[in-house]
Amino acid sequence: MIASLLPRNLRRTLAGQLLALAIALALGAVVILMIDENPLRVFATLMRGAFGDSEKIAGTLLQTTPILICGVAACIGLRGGMFNVGIEGQLFLGGFAAAWVGFSFALPPVLHVLVAVAAAVAAGAAWVSVPAYFRVRFGANEVVSTILANYVAVLLTSYFTIFLFKRPGGWSETPPILPSAYLPELFSFSRLNIGLLIGLALAVATALFFRFTTTGYAVTMVGSAPKFAEYGGINVRRAGFGVLLASGAVGGLAGGVETLGVHHRFMEGFAPGFGFDGLIAALLANGSPIGTIFTALFFGALRAGSLLLEVDTTASREIITVIQALIILAVSADLLLRRKGDRTGGRRWKF
Amino acid sequence: MEILATFFNVGLVVATIRTTTPILLVALGGSFTTKAGIFNIGLEGQMLIAAFFAVIGSIWTGSSFGGMLIGVAAALAFALVYAVLVVSFRANEVVVGLALNILAGGMTISLMKAIFGTRGSVVGRGIVGLPKVQLPGARDILGPSYAQLISGYTPLVYVAFLSVPLLVLFYARTRLGLYLRVVGEKPEAAETLGISIARVRYIASLLCGLFAGLAGAHMSLGYITMFTENMSSGRGFMAVAILIFSAGDPLKVLLGCLLFGFADAFSLRLQILNFPSYLILAVPYAVALLALFALSWRTRPKLIRETLETMRNALAGKPQDSGGKLPSDNRP
Numbered sequence: 001m002i003a004s005l006l007p008r009n010l011r012r013t014l015a016g017q018l019l020a021l022a023i024a025l026a027l028g029a030v031v032i033l034m035i036d037e038n039p040l041r042v043f044a045t046l047m048r049g050a051f052g053d054s055e056k057i058a059g060t061l062l063q064t065t066p067i068l069i070c071g072v073a074a075c076i077g078l079r080g081g082m083f084n085v086g087i088e089g090q091l092f093l094g095g096f097a098a099a100w101v102g103f104s105f106a107l108p109p110v111l112h113v114l115v116a117v118a119a120a121v122a123a124g125a126a127w128v129s130v131p132a133y134f135r136v137r138f139g140a141n142e143v144v145s146t147i148l149a150n151y152v153a154v155l156l157t158s159y160f161t162i163f164l165f166k167r168p169g170g171w172s173e174t175p176p177i178l179p180s181a182y183l184p185e186l187f188s189f190s191r192l193n194i195g196l197l198i199g200l201a202l203a204v205a206t207a208l209f210f211r212f213t214t215t216g217y218a219v220t221m222v223g224s225a226p227k228f229a230e231y232g233g234i235n236v237r238r239a240g241f242g243v244l245l246a247s248g249a250v251g252g253l254a255g256g257v258e259t260l261g262v263h264h265r266f267m268e269g270f271a272p273g274f275g276f277d278g279l280i281a282a283l284l285a286n287g288s289p290i291g292t293i294f295t296a297l298f299f300g301a302l303r304a305g306s307l308l309l310e311v312d313t314t315a316s317r318e319i320i321t322v323i324q325a326l327i328i329l330a331v332s333a334d335l336l337l338r339r340k341g342d343r344t345g346g347r348r349w350k351f
Numbered sequence: 352m353e354i355l356a357t358f359f360n361v362g363l364v365v366a367t368i369r370t371t372t373p374i375l376l377v378a379l380g381g382s383f384t385t386k387a388g389i390f391n392i393g394l395e396g397q398m399l400i401a402a403f404f405a406v407i408g409s410i411w412t413g414s415s416f417g418g419m420l421i422g423v424a425a426a427l428a429f430a431l432v433y434a435v436l437v438v439s440f441r442a443n444e445v446v447v448g449l450a451l452n453i454l455a456g457g458m459t460i461s462l463m464k465a466i467f468g469t470r471g472s473v474v475g476r477g478i479v480g481l482p483k484v485q486l487p488g489a490r491d492i493l494g495p496s497y498a499q500l501i502s503g504y505t506p507l508v509y510v511a512f513l514s515v516p517l518l519v520l521f522y523a524r525t526r527l528g529l530y531l532r533v534v535g536e537k538p539e540a541a542e543t544l545g546i547s548i549a550r551v552r553y554i555a556s557l558l559c560g561l562f563a564g565l566a567g568a569h570m571s572l573g574y575i576t577m578f579t580e581n582m583s584s585g586r587g588f589m590a591v592a593i594l595i596f597s598a599g600d601p602l603k604v605l606l607g608c609l610l611f612g613f614a615d616a617f618s619l620r621l622q623i624l625n626f627p628s629y630l631i632l633a634v635p636y637a638v639a640l641l642a643l644f645a646l647s648w649r650t651r652p653k654l655i656r657e658t659l660e661t662m663r664n665a666l667a668g669k670p671q672d673s674g675g676k677l678p679s680d681n682r683p
Contacts, residue, residue, distance in 0.1 A: 031458070035465035083445055130644075140647035141595050143392060143445055147588045148643070151636040159629035276453060283446060316464035321457030328450040329432070332442035 013286055020330035027330070028323040037315045046320070049308025050301035058190035059307075062262065064300030065192075066091070066254045066271055068199035070278020071285070071292040072206050073250035078287040079210055080243030081223030086131065086146025087251040088275030089153030090124035094252025095259040096157045097123035099266035100165070102177025102259070112180040117256050124252015125245050127153060132244035136237040142244065150275075158268050173267035183261035193261035199296075202250065206289040219243055251275065273321070277303070280324055284331055299324065363616060365499050368508060369574055371612025373398070373566045375511045378590035378604045379518060380562025385599030386522065387555035388535035392448030393433050394563055395587025396455030401426035401567025403459040406478055406578040407466070415479045415572050419507075422571075423564030429455065430560025438552045452587075460580055472579040480576035481505040481569070507569040514562075518601040531555055535599075563587075589639045596646035607642070614638040 029039035050060045070087045077084035098120040107115060131149055134140035158172070165174045183193040210216040221229040222239040230236050258271050277299050284298075285291030302324070306317035377394050384391040404425035409418025429451055436442040460470070467473050486502040522528040533541040534551045541548055566586075571578045589611055597603035618634040 031461070035461055085449065134644045134647055138647040140643055144588060144592050144595060145640060145643055148585065148592065148636050148640045151585050152633045152640065155629045155633040159627055162629065163627050279449075280453075314465070316461045316470070318457040318460040321453055322461060325450045325454035325457060328446060329436065329454070332446045332450065333436055333440040
């Protein structure tokens, strides 16, 4: 069954992505040489920082969790033909909503977590609903509107944190959430929590949904061949709206898991770039939720490794952003695909 | 009334012109690609990389002009990569644009740490800002308080505002301008005419890089001479929003940019009234979003548009016009 969840022409896709990866790493090495560092040393430090011992591996998995959930959010959007670039903003609002429920209400243990997670999901979906409405109703470009909404979301949550809920005498952060809203931790030596399992379950569930349900098939068709879907009697607009809403809800969930599981409070800039990392992971996995598990793990390892990079070498940790961007550029060129047909036609991104 | 006078004065107009300039430059650059039928979301990254290399260049060469040239060269390099991937490899333009934006962000921070050994921002260190142009005679004609309306800006301010009429002429009167529009609106027709679509799109991308580079140079060498992490802070995306509802038309681009420049300048003044700074910082983005949503109503479904058209014609007592005459079709 697992095999049937993977893309059909898996070998060609894998070969293409691996070639792209090799090209990107070669280009990344050139950039590292430009900033006067030894590429081999940088890559070795990254690996050591990511998989050096069991604590480091747990750290990698901790970084993987939000990237994976955001990646699933992006996958949902991509499969339905929607570029949700606003996952970052949904993550921030979801994180804030979960923290707010966490410190404002006193509820019994399990119920508290459920209510907080539900608030995160609702916040993410609500934040994307306005761009989604204008996208399906009037065709307002969702890429630009969700990007601009990111900036507003980050500033808005900062405003909430600092002007409305600031912990007296503390940093720019809210009061800590009550222990009843903590997500259970998996090991004693790390903050790694059941968020990772939530992410894995979500990825598998999303893959099953797209592979085995009628609605999933309809959404895939709306994404890849909207005309065909419309002839088939599918309400393309409603499907598009639903896709963006689901994607935003999962983005909000990512923020909720991050505050309830890791930080136990909301703070300014609590999860920088996870939304974009998730989108990149989904693109590298070609929109496959199962593939996103592996690409999210890869990017999580890069992130965890970059922490050691900052300590052990003079390179800045943003060098991994450069490597990620190069990977996506190399993947987008899609070197193995034979180019055919009209020279005037539209561009493609195959799923 | 007094409070109004502190808000609406010559200073606000001057501030609006200053804040409009970078976004106008980058949006005019984007108008080339928009007209040529490319949705260029990579403006943000081109601006950012140009701002960084303009600072580096001005330190290396010791002149602001040299800095500007090096900044523009960096933006052109990004534009070239964009064109190679999007035009030749036919990659998805959104994916490539976003990846280049991320690349620009990561690269500037990494290079800043490698070259200057700091995080955050680069100030001083021999950065040379662009000179201020004093127009001769401005003081005599307008008097000392109004002379600042037209005089004392950096050269790029004049370049930006003078480019608007030049671009109008370019699209209407030159062969390349016509080719750009044909390639964007009807690529099949362009191909039949023997126009190389790929070449025209390459030219459009590079022209876009040129203007985005100037915008970046103005950001870091204009009124503040420094580079900060992610200092373009979404201006490239606002430009894309403007391009979407203006369809790349230079005059509409100017109007949209003035709106954002005003929102920027005005929100800075709101800080006097002790509004929370976070909400004030969000004003330009909110304005961009509202404009994008409000003006997307124009592209409402064809059916409604045509019904309204026929109703208007019927009310005016005109014969039914079945041809698709669009008001935007204002060619000479």
